[in-house]
Each structure stands twice: as C-alpha cells, then as structure tokens.
Amino acid sequence: MHYFSASATATLTVLSAAALTQALSTWDAAYEKAQESLQSLTQDEKAGIVSGVTWEGGPCVGNTYAPKSIAYPSLCLQDGPLGIRFANPVTVFPAAINAGATWDRELIRARGAAMGAESKGLGVHVQLAPVAGALGKIPSAGRNWEGFGSDPYLSGIAMQEAIEGMQGSGVQACAKHYILNEQEHGRDSMSSNIDDRTMHELYLWPFYDAVKANVASVMCSYNKINGTWACENEAVLNGLLKEELGFRGYVMSDWNAQHSTVESANTGMDMTMPGSDFNQPPGSIYWDSNLVEAVANTSVSQDRLDDMVTRILAAWYLLEQDEGYPEVAFSSWNGGKASVDVTANHGDVARTIARDSIVLLKNENQTLPLKNPASLAIIGSDAIVNPDGANACTDRGCNKGTLAEGWGSGTAEFPYLIAPLDGIQKRVASNGTKIVTSTTDDATAGAEAAAGADMAIVFITSDSGEGYITVENNAGDRNDLNPWHDGNALVKAVAAVNTKTIVVVHSSGPVILETILQQPNVVAVVFAGLPGQESGNALADVLYGDVSPSGKLPYTIGQSEEDYGITWVKDGANDDFSEGLFIDYRHFDQNEIAPRYEFGFGLSYTRFNFSGIQVNVDATSGPATGAVGVGGAADLYEVVGTVSLVVTNIGDVAGAEVAQLYLGFPDTAPATPPKQLRGFQKLALEPSANGDVEIELRRRDISYWDVAQQQWVVPTGTFDVYVGASSRDIRLTGTFTV
Ligand code: BGC
Numbered sequence: 024m025h026y027f028s029a030s031a032t033a034t035l036t037v038l039s040a041a042a043l044t045q046a047l048s049t050w051d052a053a054y055e056k057a058q059e060s061l062q063s064l065t066q067d068e069k070a071g072i073v074s075g076v077t078w079e080g081g082p083c084v085g086n087t088y089a090p091k092s093i094a095y096p097s098l099c100l101q102d103g104p105l106g107i108r109f110a111n112p113v114t115v116f117p118a119a120i121n122a123g124a125t126w127d128r129e130l131i132r133a134r135g136a137a138m139g140a141e142s143k144g145l146g147v148h149v150q151l152a153p154v155a156g157a158l159g160k161i162p163s164a165g166r167n168w169e170g171f172g173s174d175p176y177l178s179g180i181a182m183q184e185a186i187e188g189m190q191g192s193g194v195q196a197c198a199k200h201y202i203l204n205e206q207e208h209g210r211d212s213m214s215s216n217i218d219d220r221t222m223h224e225l226y227l228w229p230f231y232d233a234v235k236a237n238v239a240s241v242m243c244s245y246n247k248i249n250g251t252w253a254c255e256n257e258a259v260l261n262g263l264l265k266e267e268l269g270f271r272g273y274v275m276s277d278w279n280a281q282h283s284t285v286e287s288a289n290t291g292m293d294m295t296m297p298g299s300d301f302n303q304p305p306g307s308i309y310w311d312s313n314l315v316e317a318v319a320n321t322s323v324s325q326d327r328l329d330d331m332v333t334r335i336l337a338a339w340y341l342l343e344q345d346e347g348y349p350e351v352a353f354s355s356w357n358g359g360k361a362s363v364d365v366t367a368n369h370g371d372v373a374r375t376i377a378r379d380s381i382v383l384l385k386n387e388n389q390t391l392p393l394k395n396p397a398s399l400a401i402i403g404s405d406a407i408v409n410p411d412g413a414n415a416c417t418d419r420g421c422n423k424g425t426l427a428e429g430w431g432s433g434t435a436e437f438p439y440l441i442a443p444l445d446g447i448q449k450r451v452a453s454n455g456t457k458i459v460t461s462t463t464d465d466a467t468a469g470a471e472a473a474a475g476a477d478m479a480i481v482f483i484t485s486d487s488g489e490g491y492i493t494v495e496n497n498a499g500d501r502n503d504l505n506p507w508h509d510g511n512a513l514v515k516a517v518a519a520v521n522t523k524t525i526v527v528v529h530s531s532g533p534v535i536l537e538t539i540l541q542q543p544n545v546v547a548v549v550f551a552g553l554p555g556q557e558s559g560n561a562l563a564d565v566l567y568g569d570v571s572p573s574g575k576l577p578y579t580i581g582q583s584e585e586d587y588g589i590t591w592v593k594d595g596a597n598d599d600f601s602e603g604l605f606i607d608y609r610h611f612d613q614n615e616i617a618p619r620y621e622f623g624f625g626l627s628y629t630r631f632n633f634s635g636i637q638v639n640v641d642a643t644s645g646p647a648t649g650a651v652g653v654g655g656a657a658d659l660y661e662v663v664g665t666v667s668l669v670v671t672n673i674g675d676v677a678g679a680e681v682a683q684l685y686l687g688f689p690d691t692a693p694a695t696p697p698k699q700l701r702g703f704q705k706l707a708l709e710p711s712a713n714g715d716v717e718i719e720l721r722r723r724d725i726s727y728w729d730v731a732q733q734q735w736v737v738p739t740g741t742f743d744v745y746v747g748a749s750s751r752d753i754r755l756t757g758t759f760t761v
Pocket of ligand 1: 151199
C-alpha cells in the first residue's frame with residue numbers, strides 16, 4: 024500500500040493485522056452443534072431464543088431470553104453501521120458512504136474488522152450492520168449514507184468485505200434492511216412495488232454478496248413489498264432469501280417491523296425484535312408465549328420453530344461465540360460507559376478511510392494542495408465542533424457544528440471529534456499561516472473575515488437521517504438537495520470578496536452545486552462526506568498534500584434534483600419503482616443527461632494513463648444452473664474471464680487511481696442500462712510507476728435476470744467493455760462475444 028505517507032503505512036500494517044480472519048466454523052459443523060443443542064431445549068426456551076425481551080429490557084438495543092438448559096446467553100444485538108451505538112468509548116468511523124467512496128476493498132474490510140473487534144470486546148454478539156438497503160435510488164433519502172453507494176455491484180463488494188471483516192473479528196454481522204426500504208417518509212406503511220428483474224439486478228444483488236460472505240443474519244425491513252409486509256413476505260423471505268440465495272442464517276425483524284404471530288413465522292422470519300411493539304397497539308407481543316400457543320394449536324409447525332432456533336444457534340456456533348465470548352460490558356440506557364476500552368488504534372483506521380474517501384471535485388490552477396498561504400480564512404459553522412458538545416443531540420439529531428455523521432440509529436457517540444479548524448490549526452502551528460475565522464453561517468460575517476485573507480475555505484453541509492427524528496424540518500429524508508443553512512449565500516458572499524475561495528462540503532449524499540460553481544472565485548471544491556471522528560485531521564492530510572485525494576463519487580451529482588428522474592413518494596403513497604433499472608448513472612446515461620459530476624468521478628493531485636487493455640472472456644450463454652449453495656447457484660460465482668490493463672502515474676506526486684470496469688450488454692438482454700459497473704481496482708502508484716490491473720468477471724457479472732426462465736442468464740452476442748477513471752471518463756474499450 025505505497026500511496027500512503029510513512030505514518031499511514033504504519034497504520035496499514037496494523038490494519039492488515041486487524042483484518043486477519045479468525046477461523047470460522049462451517050455452516051455444516053455449526054448446524055450439527057445447533058441441532059444437538061436443540062434437543063435439550065424446552066418449548067418456552069425455544070420461544071425465548073427467537074424473541075426479544077422487550078425494548079430496554081436488557082443492556083443492548085436488542086436482547087433475547089437466555090435458556091437454562093444449554094450454555095447459551097441472552098444474545099446482545101447492537102447498532103450499527105459506523106460504530107457501536109450507545110456505548111463509550113468506541114470509535115466513530117467514517118460512514119459507510121465514505122467507505123464506499125474509497126473504492127478500496129482492503130480499507131472497507133479493515134473498517135469492518137475494527138468495528139467487529141470493538142463489538143466483540145464489548146460483548147455484542149450481533150452488530151446491526153452492514154447496510155445495502157437503502158441502496159440509494161432516491162438521492163434525498165435519509166439513510167443512504169448508512170450504505171456504500173447507489174450501485175449494486177459497488178454495494179455488493181463492500182457488503183462482502185465488511186461482513187468478512189466483521190465476522191473475521193468474531194461478531195455476527197446483520198445485512199439490512201431487507202428490502203426496498205428506500206426512503207424514510209412512510210417507511211412503516213408504504214408498499215414498494217417492484218418488478219422481478221429490477222428486484223434481482225439492483226436491490227437483491229448486494230444481498231447475494233452478503234449471503235455468499237456467510238452473513239449470520241438478515242434484518243427484514245419496515246415497508247411492504249408488492250403489498251405484503253417485508254417481515255411476513257413469503258416470496259421475499261422463504262423464496263428469494265432462503266431458497267434462491269441459499270441463506271442458512273436467521274432473519275430478524277427490524278424494530279417493530281413484525282405485524283403478525285403466524286404469518287411472520289410461516290413465511291420465514293426467525294427472530295422478533297425488540298420483542299414488544301411500540302405501535303400496534305403499544306406493548307403487543309407477537310411471539311414468546313404467543314408463539315408457543317401458535318405451535319400448540321398447529322398454526323405454526325414444530326418444525327418451523329425448531330428451524331428458527333437451529334438457524335439462530337448455528338449462527339452463534341458459526342462465529343465460535345460458544346468459546347469464551349466476552350460478557351456485555353456496557354448498558355445502552357445509562358450513558359453507555361463501558362467497563363473496557365476497545366478502541367485500540369482504530370482512530371488511525373478511521374483517519375485513513377476519512378482521508379481516502381475525500382473526493383476532489385474541482386481544483387483550478389492547482390489551488391490545492393495548499394502552499395502555506397500567508398493568511399487563510401476559515402468560514403462556516405461546519406468548521407468547528409458543536410459548541411454544546413459533539414454528542415449534544417441524541418443520535419446526532421441536529422445539524423450544529425461540523426457534520427461527521429448523519430442522524431438516527433446508525434450513529435455512535437464521539438469519543439472525540441477533530442473538526443476541520445482543529446486539523447488545520449495543527450498544520451499551521453509550524454508554518455506561520457495566519458488563521459482568521461468566522462464560525463457561524465452568517466454571510467456578512469463570513470465575507471468580513473474573508474476579505475483580507477489570501478485564501479478562504481468555506482464549509483457547508485447537508486444532513487439527513489432516520490425518520491424518527493426531524494431536524495430543521497427534514498423528517499429523515501432531505502427536503503431538497505441544497506446546502507443547509509443557506510450555504511449558497513455564504514459561499515457567494517465569501518467568493519465575492521476573495522479570489523481564492525475553496526468550498527468543503529460535508530454531506531450525507533449528493534448536493535446541487537450549481538450556484539457555488541457559478542462563482543468564478545470558487546477555485547476548488549472538496550467533497551468530504553461524513554468522515555467520522557478524524558474529520559479534521561483527514562481533511563488537513565489532503566488539503567496540505569500529505570496524500571493525494573483518491574476518493575470517487577459513489578453516486579451521481581446532478582445539475583438538479585429533477586435530473587435524477589426519481590419520484591420521491593410522500594404522504595403515505597406507495598412507490599411503484601417505475602424507473603426500473605434506471606437509477607443514478609444508469610438513468611443519466613440512458614437519457615443522455617449531463618451530470619455535474621458523474622458516478623465514479625474524483626480528481627487527484629497527479630494524473631494517470633490507462634493502457635494495454637486485454638479482454639479475455641470465455642463463457643457459455645444460457646442460465647446458471649449450478650446447485651444452490653450459500654449465495655445462490657454455485658456457477659454464478661465462476662470466473663469466466665478477465666480484463667487486464669496497465670495504469671501509469673504520469674504526474675509528479677504519488678497518488679491512487681481506481682480503474683473502473685463497466686459493461687454494455689448485447690441487445691439480447693433486453694432494455695439493459697448502457698453501462699453497468701462490473702469491476703474496479705484501486706492502485707497506489709509513485710510518480711512514473713506502472714500498476715497492473717486484473718479484474719475478474721464472474722458469470723453473474725455478465726448475466727441478466729430472465730423473468731420468464733426465472734434464472735440468471737448470460738445472453739448471446741457482443742458485450743462492450745469500458746474501462747476508465749469514472750463512469751464517463753472512459754479511457755479504454757474492448758469487446759467480447761458470447
Ligand atoms: C432501524 C434499524 C436499527 C434498529 C435498532 C430501527 O429503527 O431501522 O436499522 O438496527 O432500529 O436500533
């Protein structure tokens with residue numbers, strides 16, 4: 024990993040150690056142990072293992088009943104996707120959307136491994152992450168930042184790496200939210216109505232990777248799917264997940280996403296969380312003793328209950344949690360103070376990911392990296408930590424001070440938070456730059472501070488989160504894609520008086536930047552996402568050129584919200600997913616709409632040349648017909664070819680490039696998007712160095728879902744191969760014919 028500075032290389036050595044995969048048992052061995060343990064359990068104990076003890080009934084956000092007859096604990100289930108919720112100290116990693124923006128498999132895995140180690144250290148058995156739903160078809164949707172980006176292939180690879188990292192550290196992962204929970208408005212009443220092909224090629228795709236990675240559990244979501252609740256949906260749970268994908272772990276409900284005793288049991292749900300229901304009516308308990316009764320009156324079979332228990336026990340054995348697993352070391356409900364410190368050196372992991380996820384969007388006249396300007400104005404409330412404290416708002420449900428996480432259950436408590444101003448001040452301590460600040464979003468004050476300075480950095484935000492909290496009138500989903508706190512006015516005022524204005528954006532998703540880009544004095548734009556506790560240090564690393572930016576957008580930044588072609592459904596209506604396969608760049612490409620910054624885009628301080636493409640694919644057309652194993656038909660994962668090329672660093676400084684492979688399918692696969700991501704590789708290169716890229720294509724990567732055959736089918740005909748530095752900056756092309 025030679026694109027890191029000396030200190031970063033040290034970080035990475037530790038990362039690889041953390042990422043080492045602990046020997047996992049196999050599903051077969053785990054099932055054998057589970058089936059044996061099952062024999063000792065009473066009916067009540069079985070019902071207890073599959074039922075939550077009610078909300079706040081134990082130390083974790085989810086807890087099950089411990090049986091007496093076997094040595095099996097009250098399972099502790101805890102959020103979440105960027106760190107361990109309601110506990111301290113823990114590490115607040117960059118959000119998954121930033122992990123996705125690194126396009127770096129090793130870092131995504133290392134992040135998972137470090138989070139998994141913290142979970143295990145705290146006695147958490149099941150970490151409620153990672154997230155592939157929402158996938159992010161709606162650019163304003165509140166929880167997109169909990170996942171890895173708006174492309175199923177990128178999300179799928181990230182799910183695999185995250186799960187292998189987490190489970191390698193010994194904690195059970197939970198792939199969520201299954202499925203089609205694409206927005207917060209109306210999430211627990213609306214139906215996501217979808218056609219079979221779109222379901223497979225977009226939304227189910229990353230769950231294939233999750234299952235293939237041996238994920239222990241899957242969380243069914245709040246919404247309905249084609250009219251039936253996700254947590255009692257035969258087609259989706261028993262059909263897709265357990266039969267087609269060969270999932271051997273267990274399905275838990277999202278918190279209160281269960282709506283029935285019998286249907287949920289018979290359609291494939293295996294664990295109810297948190298055991299009591301907040302809403303319908305409050306205090307309802309669907310399982311526990313009610314499940315015992317349902318088995319007694321044969322509306323649920325004994326086999327089904329035994330299957331639920333076996334799956335849950337097997338996952339526990341799979342992760343070897345039967346061997347000396349730590350006790351739960353905190354309580355979510357009393358401030359979360361842990362009796363152990365599990366953070367190790369994970370701050371370094373967080374900083375590396377935060378740094379490598381920064382996407383440089385614009386850099387005129389090589390404004391960046393900074394060359395020790397005599398004076399620098401730092402402007403905006405996002406430059407400093409919330410004066411009330413980094414954790415002042417519950418579940419980060421406010422946008423005050425620098426934005427480093429979104430809000431909702433997918434958050435954690437900052438052990439510390441390095442704001443941009445802190446990170447920059449550390450740098451200037453030794454180089455004499457005079458810092459002038461205006462740390463509110465007041466445009467007049469900002470302009471005053473910026474007027475006399477050599478350069479100005481304006482910090483703006485756009486925030487979103489989970490729908491149970493409304494922030495500045497945004498009920499989870501963002502009301503629009505504009506900067507918050509009138510960031511456009513702030514940038515305009517500063518750029519009117521300072522000819523070298525740099526804009527830094529902290530955001531949970533795409534932001535419309537048109538007003539900002541129209542200011543001739545805005546010479547650079549840095550998109551830093553939701554970088555977690557090391558925000559300011561990571562930003563300074565990039566601003567000062569210790570490392571070249573290497574993040575790439577995991578979604579499209581359009582010129583307007585309308586350009587995404589997505590109808591965001593409000594007021595309790597259902598979503599018919601009428602855009603089908605055409606979300607994000609697939610939509611922009613298909614309709615020839617120019618994005619402002621396309622999917623996969625990101626600048627560097629150096630330049631790269633792509634050469635020598637070789638396409639070598641040897642596949643037979645037709646359906647995948649292999650036996651279904653964990654992850655689906657075995658032959659879906661057969662490598663059918665490679666695309667190789669050489670990337671050369673032709674600039675003056677070290678940097679990293681992401682070679683991105685997109686495929687255009689032949690017309691025999693009807694109405695397929697013009698380009699679809701089907702491979703990527705990140706390369707770190709010193710100046711003048713060459714790097715070999717070899718991307719493997721699996722049978723699945725060249726297949727489409729044939730609705731009539733109900734199979735993944737490799738079409739006949741000629742595929743177009745595009746390799747480039749983004750979805751539109753295509754540098755090399757080729758073809759192969761099946
Ligand atoms: C969220 C889940 C979370 C659960 C437990 C729900 O509101 O949708 O993602 O894991 O709460 O906190």
